[in-house]
Amino acid sequence: MSLAQLAVKVECSNNASPQTDERSWPRSSTTSVSPQPPSTAAQSIAPLTQGGGQTSSDDVDVAHQWVSRIKRKYKSCITGEAVVAARAARFAPMPDLDPRLQAALRARGITQLYSHQAEAWAALRDGADIVVATPTASGKTLCFNGPVLDAALKSGAKAMYLFPTKALAQDQVAELLELNRAEDLGVRAYTFDGDTPSDARQAVRTKGDVVVTNPDMLHQAILPHHTKWAQFFSALRFIVIDEVHTYRGVFGSHVANVLRRLHRVCAFYGVRPQIICCSATIGNPREHATELVGRPMRAILNSGAPSGEQHLLFWNPPPINPDLGIRASARSQVSKLARLAVKAGLKSILFAQSRLMVEVLTKYLKDIFDRDPRKPARVRAYRGGYLPDERRLTEKLMRAGAIDAIVSTSALELGVDIGALDVSLLCGYPGSVAATRQRLGRAGRRQQTAVGVLVAGSDALDQFVVRNPQYFLEQSPEHARIDKEQLLILLDHIRCASFELPFSENDTFGERDVREFLDYLVDEGVLHRNGSRWHWIDDSYPANAVSLRSVADGNFVVVDRTGGKQTILAEVDFSSAALTLYEGAIYMIQSIPWQVEKLDWTGRKAYVTRTHVDYYTDAIDYTRLKPLSQFESAKSRCGEAQLGEVHVVRRVAGYKKIRYYSHENIGYGPVNLPDQELQTTALWWRVEPGALDEAFPMRFEALDGFLGASYALHTVATLLSMCEPRDLGKAVGSGDSEWSATVSGKGRGELRNAAGEPVDLQAMAEFSPAVYLYDNYPGGIGQSRPLYERRQELLSGALNLVRNCRCSAGCPACVGPILQSDEQRQPKASALKVLGLLVA
Amino acid sequence: MHGIADQPNPSSATLAHRLGLLRGRDVRPASPDSDIAQRIARLKLLATEARPSTPRGDGRLPGETIAPGLVLIERKLGALQALKLRLDLPETLLPDWHEHNPVPRERLLFFDTETSGLNGGAGLKVFMLGVLRWRDGWTLKQYILSDPDGEGALVEAWLAEVSDQPVLVSYNGKRFDIPALATLERLHGESSGAAEFAHWDLLYPVRRRFRKVWPNCRLQTAERLLLNKHRVDDMPGSEAPRAWRDFLRFGHTHALLEIARHNRSDLESLIALLRQIGTHGPWTLP
Structure with a gap:
């Protein structure tokens, strides 16, 4: 992701503050009114003018009544329920602070701390590095703003704040300015991002007490120019890293290495700033922050903030064809629930799994609530790809209470301030316990009852969760994982670090010995070694060549040329461009359809025109793999399991047109786009051709079995490695990349060769399929090896999943969807047979 | 956690070789004893790639150190x-x-x-x-x-x-x-x-x-x-x-x-x- 894509337009703090005024800072306060109103009146500032429009003080009843009514009326859909009781606040006295800060806090209604805030302050006073992992809206920001401002006032100490997105950074600066203004503290907080004008940068560098930025800016603009920041670094006391749970996978591995570079530069200026991390609920906050930051961290996990009662419903859409395992769609259920909630006067947030689904859901709700174009919209969509202005407007309308339902992707999972909500509806299982909790947590900042409904989709993971609600409720949230020793990532950052400061003989990078890397870079000609030091001698600026967010770079812009003029409508990141911007695609913004007429792949532009159609489009893609090298292998009953490196090619072959409401398939179109390639680590199983021919008289049955087995293995692997489904790829193909298999639009397994042409299954001389699970990142991110080591568990889990499924021949909950016409086939039985062959 | 990167394995012993694999430059599976051969091959490759077109000069700088x-x-x-x-x-x-x-x-x-x-x-x-x-x-x-x-x-x-x-x-x-x-x-x-x-x-x-x-x-x-x-x-x-x-x-x-x-x-x-x-x-x- 380039800096340009991060570009969220700077909202001048003066403009931003009126909205954040009442809301951002005392976020804790909005929920601080515990069921038994705290007699101390601590933190309970004057009743906030929540923007809720029709919502009033008897909200509690409305949400409560609503959930009771839903439970009565749709009993058969509800597979589980959990109620989180309201929790009272635990307070601690305000420690000794600079009197001006104390006054400013008092002016904001804060005279005591929640217990976890006090704990954080005490730990910092001990000199510890800390990670605070408490729920949404528990007042995490005060854990760092207090000590930072106190140190700035008392000793001129400086602080750097890192937020994953610009929007969050700007929320934060607005909040700091607000507190600052309350007592005229004179503490200067600035954002430093791609939009900071060059003439203002000097002032930020030399005058900023708190510089709020993002990891990308730190990586590309601050660290390589650290000498310009010498004054800032020399006085740096605190580094605040918010939303550390988002720094996982490839992005997190990059950020961990950027932090290694930051530590190096700090050491050069003779400082060792304390680190304060904040995290949403994840399974391993302390371990993750320790790994990310490279220092032992003290964890603060027990929130002292109060919270209202929370109802959580597990919702399985009613069956339409039980034999085939076909149910009503999650989409239809979510839009029904949203209709009911809006009609009851409740504010709702809907989370969809894809940008496309956001648009479809928005359209369905707008068709009901926004039919009159003269009235302001009550339903809005929010997702990545919208231009910053559009998103800021939506946030503003949300805070003002002007929107009744907002439909979003994971974009609103983070702490973007959108005001208080009553109902959170999840269209499909987000893929992880942590993300589910985060999304459900978006409803219920006030003392009132909040309702969350997890509506399951038809695929295996969703069905597993909704049929086993206990599993979900008992499961600890996922562990955030990074692999900061990932070879390519590590090399990239050692390169950047060498540019920033020369390495000497005994230097390490974090704990890592880097001799081998430095010698490699000498061979490459970018470093020069003189005795004990390695100097950068190349003419390049290495940070420019390294993007923290993705491998391939270059965002696509969507250009509207309806009526001759050219307007930029949206931006799409490289990885999803092939799936959403092919020629013929219907691209939607706020559910208004545009059609892609021309895609300029090298120029990174898609030209669209406004259209009026009753369908949307969905890409058909398939994946081919080729093993490159093998690290390990083990015999199985009739073949072997292997771990190694593979080359993956992903191709979008065409698209389907799907009619609104009926969801029937009304046509196909071809797509001609470059393949997307990556090298990564994978584990795979093969079966000896002889054994396979013996087990399966017909090859198509074996193929069905492999496809079904891959589906089930992928589901179980996702649960075992506690990752998100998209982090792990699956594929079925021949071991030598001769062909790959997919489930075609007709629901049957299909083979294609390297050129993308269909292959005749029976005509092949030797039929030797393999099933692959791979890290969906270049170079791998360390998931394949643990899965390889737990392969027996993986296979028996998949066998159980398929064997215990209640369908007859196969369904989306076990081996993947099958079609009515294919009932005579037995994919389920075939998959069981294949899994049996793979077991050691 | 530890990824595969820091666990040496015999089939791809050298850093350069592993990098080559990840970048898809060399897709041949490595044989276990190819360490030195790989290194030499790589150095040769580098030498040919990087051969400068600048004239050499006599190797001495005038002036005083x-x-x-x-x-x-x-x-x-x-x-x-x-x-x-x-x-x-x-x-x-x-x-x-x-x-x-x-x-x-x-x-x-x-x-x-x-x-x-x-x-x-x-x-x-x-x-x-x-x-x-x-x-x-x-x-x-x-x-x-x-x-x-x-x-x-x-x-x-x-x-x-x-x-x-x-x-x-x-x-x-x-x-x-x-x-x-x-x-x-x-x-x-x-x-x-x-x-x-x-x-x-x-x-x-x-x-x-x-x-x-x-x-x-x-x-x-x-x-x-x-x-x-x-x-x-x-x-x-x-x-x-x-x-x-x-x-x-x-x-x-x-x-x-x-x-x-x-x-x-x-x-x-x-x-x-x-x-x-x-x-x-x-x-x-x-």
């Missing part, structure tokens, strides 16, 4: 040559952009750096610093890093050169050379304060006057159109990074000395340019 890694080439320009090159600057100068008292030419310090790149940042190396001052005639000093470790000595030399707070004269020095030198100073814990000195950056008057007339305002354009100076066999400054790298890596001196010649030519042009535009009031085209 004044500190480990730092060479000084010092020479005086003859009076006759100075006249030929139009370096006959008056004893005091008062250009129209200078608001204070006239400046004696001894106070002027003409300078120009050659660097390892143009992008700036802490990794930018100043490998050549040319300084020209009037000391009973023009004296040119060129400091050349014969090793990056000589950087500290270069910073010291620079601090000594400017210890009398001279008036700086440069072409685009305000935006390029001074920040580059300031970066070095910081890296070595020093500060010359040169950014605060009076600084006649001749790019600005030239640009003010000719921006709309000339195709560009580069120094060589000004030389051609204002001084009627045409360089012969000049190695362009853009070759500087490679010249220095080839010197460090292969000991080739020819190109580096060509860059020194280019650096000297730039400095001489600075004097001639100042003579042209800085000595008699509001100035016009010759």
Whole structure:
């Protein structure tokens, strides 16, 4: 992701503050009114003018009544329920602070701390590095703003704040300015991002007490120019890293290495700033922050903030064809629930799994609530790809209470301030316990009852969760994982670090010995070694060549040329461009359809025109793999399991047109786009051709079995490695990349060769399929090896999943969807047979 | 957690080989004992890829090694040559952009750096610093890093050169050379304060006057159109990074000395340019 894509337009703090005024800072306060109103009146500032429009003080009843009514009326859909009781606040006295800060806090209604805030302050006073992992809206920001401002006032100490997105950074600066203004503290907080004008940068560098930025800016603009920041670094006391749970996978591995570079530069200026991390609920906050930051961290996990009662419903859409395992769609259920909630006067947030689904859901709700174009919209969509202005407007309308339902992707999972909500509806299982909790947590900042409904989709993971609600409720949230020793990532950052400061003989990078890397870079000609030091001698600026967010770079812009003029409508990141911007695609913004007429792949532009159609489009893609090298292998009953490196090619072959409401398939179109390639680590199983021919008289049955087995293995692997489904790829193909298999639009397994042409299954001389699970990142991110080591568990889990499924021949909950016409086939039985062959 | 990266495995023992695999350059499975073979093959490949096209030179730099890694080439320009090159600057100068008292030419310090790149940042190396001052005639000093470790000595030399707070004269020095030198100073814990000195950056008057007339305002354009100076066999400054790298890596001196010649030519042009535009009031085209 380039800096340009991060570009969220700077909202001048003066403009931003009126909205954040009442809301951002005392976020804790909005929920601080515990069921038994705290007699101390601590933190309970004057009743906030929540923007809720029709919502009033008897909200509690409305949400409560609503959930009771839903439970009565749709009993058969509800597979589980959990109620989180309201929790009272635990307070601690305000420690000794600079009197001006104390006054400013008092002016904001804060005279005591929640217990976890006090704990954080005490730990910092001990000199510890800390990670605070408490729920949404528990007042995490005060854990760092207090000590930072106190140190700035008392000793001129400086602080750097890192937020994953610009929007969050700007929320934060607005909040700091607000507190600052309350007592005229004179503490200067600035954002430093791609939009900071060059003439203002000097002032930020030399005058900023708190510089709020993002990891990308730190990586590309601050660290390589650290000498310009010498004054800032020399006085740096605190580094605040918010939303550390988002720094996982490839992005997190990059950020961990950027932090290694930051530590190096700090050491050069003779400082060792304390680190304060904040995290949403994840399974391993302390371990993750320790790994990310490279220092032992003290964890603060027990929130002292109060919270209202929370109802959580597990919702399985009613069956339409039980034999085939076909149910009503999650989409239809979510839009029904949203209709009911809006009609009851409740504010709702809907989370969809894809940008496309956001648009479809928005359209369905707008068709009901926004039919009159003269009235302001009550339903809005929010997702990545919208231009910053559009998103800021939506946030503003949300805070003002002007929107009744907002439909979003994971974009609103983070702490973007959108005001208080009553109902959170999840269209499909987000893929992880942590993300589910985060999304459900978006409803219920006030003392009132909040309702969350997890509506399951038809695929295996969703069905597993909704049929086993206990599993979900008992499961600890996922562990955030990074692999900061990932070879390519590590090399990239050692390169950047060498540019920033020369390495000497005994230097390490974090704990890592880097001799081998430095010698490699000498061979490459970018470093020069003189005795004990390695100097950068190349003419390049290495940070420019390294993007923290993705491998391939270059965002696509969507250009509207309806009526001759050219307007930029949206931006799409490289990885999803092939799936959403092919020629013929219907691209939607706020559910208004545009059609892609021309895609300029090298120029990174898609030209669209406004259209009026009753369908949307969905890409058909398939994946081919080729093993490159093998690290390990083990015999199985009739073949072997292997771990190694593979080359993956992903191709979008065409698209389907799907009619609104009926969801029937009304046509196909071809797509001609470059393949997307990556090298990564994978584990795979093969079966000896002889054994396979013996087990399966017909090859198509074996193929069905492999496809079904891959589906089930992928589901179980996702649960075992506690990752998100998209982090792990699956594929079925021949071991030598001769062909790959997919489930075609007709629901049957299909083979294609390297050129993308269909292959005749029976005509092949030797039929030797393999099933692959791979890290969906270049170079791998360390998931394949643990899965390889737990392969027996993986296979028996998949066998159980398929064997215990209640369908007859196969369904989306076990081996993947099958079609009515294919009932005579037995994919389920075939998959069981294949899994049996793979077991050691 | 530990990824596979830090667990050595026999089938891909070398870093370069593993990187090659990840990048899809070498897709052959490695055999377990291929370590040394791989390394040699890789080195051969690198050697052919990186074979420089610069002539080698005789491997020696003229001048004197004044500190480990730092060479000084010092020479005086003859009076006759100075006249030929139009370096006959008056004893005091008062250009129209200078608001204070006239400046004696001894106070002027003409300078120009050659660097390892143009992008700036802490990794930018100043490998050549040319300084020209009037000391009973023009004296040119060129400091050349014969090793990056000589950087500290270069910073010291620079601090000594400017210890009398001279008036700086440069072409685009305000935006390029001074920040580059300031970066070095910081890296070595020093500060010359040169950014605060009076600084006649001749790019600005030239640009003010000719921006709309000339195709560009580069120094060589000004030389051609204002001084009627045409360089012969000049190695362009853009070759500087490679010249220095080839010197460090292969000991080739020819190109580096060509860059020194280019650096000297730039400095001489600075004097001639100042003579042209800085000595008699509001100035016009010759």
